[in-house]
Amino acid sequence: MLGEDEDFLHECSIEMFSEDGCLSAYDNFPASELSEHIVLFSQDGIENLKYIVEARRDADRT
Structure with missing residues (x-):
């Protein structure tokens, strides 16, 4: 749906809580x-x- 690698999305979602959806x-x-x-x-x-x-x-680009 987002056109991103599933592992990358998993890494990003670790920072999220229920308040974040x-x-x-x-x-x-x-x-x-x-x-x-x-x-x-x-x-x-x-x-x-x-x-x-x-x-x-x-952040990766800089």
Whole structure:
């Protein structure tokens, strides 16, 4: 959606919190003791992530 590498986006999202629109969801499937973790973004979270990506790209250029 953002045209960026998934690993790069993951690195950028580590800096984000729920207040920034970055949420975590866990699969709590009863047959499994292990829980899958995925990261979700609200619309504001996507905008915040775009801002972080751009800021990191600018920092890399300087």
